Amino acid sequence: MKKIIYIFVLMFLLTACANDQSVKQNTNNVPNTVNTEKEASSDSTKSLMTNDDYARLKVNELGEIPVVMYHALVDENPPTSYQRTRTAFKNDLQYLYDNKYRLISMNDFVNHNIKVEAGYTPVVFTFDDGEPSDFSLVENDGKLVVAPDCAVDILEKFALKNTDFGKSATFFINGGESQFKGAGTYKERLKYLVDNGFDIGNHTYSHSEMSKLSAGKIQEEIGKVDEAIKKAVSGYNVSALTYPFGIRPKTDELRQLVQNGEYNGAKYHNDIAFREGPSMPKLLPTIHVKYDMLNAPRLRGNEDEKDGNDMGGYLKKYEKTPERRYISDGDASTIVVPVNEEVNINKERVGDKKIVTY
Template sequence: MTSFFRTKVIKIVPAIVLSLSLLLAGCNSPKSNDDLKSPVPNTSGQDSGQADSSSAPATPTPTLIPTPTIDVQSVKPNEAGKIMVVMFHNFVESFTPTSYDNGEYTTTFSEFEKLLQSLYDNGYRLISMSDYLNNNISVPAGCIPMIFTFDDGTAGQFNLVEENGTLKANKKSAVGIMEEFYKKHPDFGLKGTFYVNLGNSTFEGKGTLQERLKYLVDKGFEIGNHTYTHINLKNTTSAEKIQEEIGKNQKTIAELIPGYKMTTFSLPYGLPSKDLQNYVIKGVYDGVEYEHAAIMEVGWDPAHSPVSKDFNPLSTHRVRASGINPVECDLAWWIKNLSRGEQYVSDGNPDTITVPAGKEDKIDKDKLKDKELIVY
């Protein structure tokens, strides 16, 4: 099949790369991010260098600003590396282990605050699930993208409180904590996908379900499908039941937020039988069609780069967030054991894919689309 995608490969000779560009590599030194600032786009709709035609007889010549380069040998970008898609569940103020819940899937608000600071200091930056799937990753050079996902729609993840007649995110919730952190470090990002069961109690608190969902969407968070009542798909033998659980969730959110579509799915418990797996990807219920671009699996390891030959969004691996009772292969374990060289380290340019020599064979050139592959 003929490919219409650009697959141009540029070879960089390290000696001629501009070393002055280190000033632009915000995450080059993960422990020193105090001066990191994201580029601010011109949103005024005007070119600040353009003169008023009513007072200037001639059109000025625009000044061309060259695209900044980076010192690849210092930044060491590797956009063929792994990306951690983190899976969160419960958030609480305090926790006492019991015989049936030892805290593996639960974290405290204070520990979550510490986690955000630690991730930031170590050069991680949040991106959305959509940008990951669409290979639209834009974080500063030297930074490592990370994706937050939240399963089950619990109140600890997000709930609304009323302050002076206005509904706001509870500061004692994951979203409230993220918002406060974002005020101090806007370059960290305010992104995440919430996988909800709209037939259960979702984000219990003030406001209607519609107001809660709209708050998240308006803030730039994404909503994903997790079935209507969190059924165990492994024990479900009916194609009709699977489509009802997934389709009813989609139908409900479209009624609450007209036109909104949940395009990714998180498995509750696991996949059904092979004969029914296709209904998790797409189906129809009561005239409402659904189709998922990605399926989130239960966490145990990092996901592949969206340009990797191994990238399969219908089997997206996740890393379990560290709970009160840490376990092997949770987030803290991976941060300790996954080297920087194995991770996706950004080159700072969303229009290029930069990898070290020897890593180019891991790239599926058809997935580059209109991006250029740079090998150094």
């Protein structure tokens, strides 16, 4: 008897599902005049947004994108403004999540392939110096797992709870196999990061001031790390660098070697190189005419009440003047800007994306 009831219930459910689907299909087949009008007015094949929608959401895909720079995490009393307590880091994540910021990868930032929801602002996380408090592995029952309460662990747990936040971050490392320390080999550590959706960048072999280095030494400092990462994670494309202490090589000619160079018979290429601090050019998207890929700005992940030049200061500015923020239209294939901003788009970096003004 139980079986018969079960079969009846199952048949009822299946019929209900089928009915539901046919209703959905019918709805889809009915021409939606509102949507068609919207499509025509924004002249886009994908986006269904009208100019009114753009204005209401204050869409501006040339607005500022915070690129946050972290170093080590500590439990309490950070020795300098470069370290962050774990509690403060967790609060950063919550603040950003609650205030409509969403994590994007370095690659998507560089290529302006921005897929956050309409009305939201992308944010990029970077961690320098290969610190164990940012990432390391421990052995648990013979298996390698992420060390509890390191930045990667915190990010992964936060992303599990808030699946729409994302968990992208780039870890900029120096030379030597002791990066991140902890359990596992150098290769196992780097592989874990890449296999779990994180990125690895170049912070030069010996963390020296690049203004003091010759052409040969610059290429050695970059090439050695590039080679080691590529050897550890085959097929991985290292494409970003952070200058130690934020200091760039002295001349334009030497700076070009940060982007393209050769060491030990192997060529390397970096799409982007970051300084410390938000100094000019401002925190613009890479398609802005003023964006300098070899002088890319970052915000220190800190409150900094003094000069307002750290993340906390900027986030406060954005609360008062939200129009400064990059606000997405929710469609990665279009670049939507207020009409007066169009002149600031670097058309060479736009690729096949469609520019829409309103």
